[in-house]
Amino acid sequence: MFKSYETELAGRKLVIETGKLAGLANGSVLVKYGDTVVMVNVTASKEPKEGIDFFPLSVDFEEKMYSVGKIPGSYTKREGKPSDKAILVSRAIDRPLRPLFPKDFRNDVVVVATVLSVEQDNSPEVAAMIGASAALSISDIPFGGPTAAVNVGLVNGEIIINPTEEQRKISDLNLTVAGTAEKIAMIEAGANEVPNDVMLEAIKKGHEEIKKLCAFIQKMKDEIGKPKFEYKSFAVDPDLYDYIERNFSEDMKDAVQEVDKDTRDNNVSELTEKIEEDIAERLSEDEFEERKQEIGEAIYKLEKKCVRDMILYEHKRVDGRALDEIRPLSCEVGLLPRVHGSALFTRGQTQVMSVVTLGMKSEEQELDGIDTETAKRYMHQYNFPPYSVGEARTSRGPGRREVGHGALAEKALVPVIPSVEDFPYSIRVVSEVLSSNGSTSQASICGSTLALMDAGVPIKRPVAGISTGLVTNPDNPDDYVMLTDIQGLEDFFGDMDFKVGGTEKGITAIQVDIKIDGLSYEIIKEAFERTKTARQYILDNIMKPVISEPREQISKYAPHIITTQINVDKIKDVIGKGGETINKIIEETGVKIDIEDDGQVFIYSSDEEMAEKALGIIEDIARVIEVGEIYYGTVVRTTSFGAFIDLGGGKEGLVHISKISKEHVRNVNDYVKVGDKVPVKVIEIDDQGRINLTMKDLVEEQN
16 A cells, blocks of 8 residues: 655655555665655565574665666666675665664565665765665564664754755765664764764764654554564573583683683684583484584673673773773884885784875776766775685675775775875775784774875874774663773674774764664763774874874885976867877876866876976977067078077967068078077967067067
């Protein structure tokens, strides 16, 4: 049955329709926000997926190029693999939803958000996040929502909900916040050094809108929501778990209390074998094999409980650190001799090497998406090879996690990257994770800052990143312990991974992942304070002593740049027919050349002499000949009535015999010869473009 629900969001109409499309999905909605239209369909498998110990949720944000009136730029002229932007949106949709499914649920759930139409003022990402919650809420899939999301901007100091395209261009904040009616469930932000208190206020204002949207979706659920289907529970047998906890909890506490990750993992593996041998003696061989996965989950649950209880009740961390203590830190720069900039940042057993490459402006990344961004000059990529966690498998290219971590580091650094006018290079940074024990994305931020300064990129200020974790009492959410600089185990078993990158002035990036139903404002405020203190410590005591500011010169292996500005009308002359002229300059000098539509010319070369030669040729070609100006030209031919002078750029002028000297000239060749360089002054450009010059008047002026 078709139903339509309408509300207002940021002064614009928001409509959610259901019952007309995709009738075989478990839940389907069409979200209309202005002229932006997103269809969200959710489905669940009838049976659980066997052999897994996690909830198999998949989210796909599908960018359809027809939504913005474009034909895809690929060879096949159809949408291919998801863009990085689509992957990031899929992750943003996933994160607030995942904690609200039952912990013992193992059925496949797939959320597909298809963008059908885009009005740039109204975000399809926000529409998709709202639609995913609505579709799940009215479906028969077990889900503890609703949730909702908004985008928040900061324009001229004013906090704006769902800013328009023009407002986004000048906004100092791009914040996406999601939550339930009670708590914050997800934060994703890029910011221009925004202070903690302003960021918290933006989150609170976003949450006020989220509360209204959750009530709106709850109304839909109450009126047309389907009863939730029953599912097979994969909760661990309480008797089995009680036995393992009763007999092995002290052993597990001893096993996990170890600074070194490999030693701790070996301790847990040995204890796991001991527990399995004990249980195998109590069960038949067939029953043991049948329950082996469940036994493994019970052991994992015990390990998790021991780690959490130690933190929550004893304020002890597995590596012996204080709750606000950062792991041992070190860094160095200039590791690689031939690259343009490099750095190594180490935090405990997490180690990241970042490498910078400087390229031509034309080497920026081209984007083919549904928003108005068509190119990206600063590119940050993150690689997480299997050897970084000691696994023996081949790399299969970047997955969603790698894309997400690279984007987070990119957001953190974009606010300090110099403008193209100040530094006319494309910049690529690659962060290679060499060893991982948590917080690799934050190590990437630190290492990449160092590498950029090593490369001589004049960044505004250094950026550092740090992550805080959380362990809450399930019986009392107000009883919690916060941890600074979480390692892998504390991330896996904890309730929050609150990542913040920023400078000494303020926040530049946030990404928050949680495993509980939400965060209070108090927790968020404390996380901001913790990360600011830790960030300042890293900047002052670890990074600045190694390199305090960008190098004055870029690497000798990087392309050096000379810039000039030419008249727009002269661009075609510099390029030449079919690129003939510019290609000849490149062939003659060995340089690389970029010409912008506004007449800016960038000449890239490691040979300064050749760069200057190319500049001279281009300026000659682009020279605008003006009456009254003085030029140095070359005599190209003489006649009985005067001499023709090459002024450069294919322009010739005539010095009439009467204008060669103040003396009477009988023979032109007595005064100038072909090949001579002579100063001349333009005295006239006639209607046909013929240029008349004088040498005599110039001499008279100089005298």
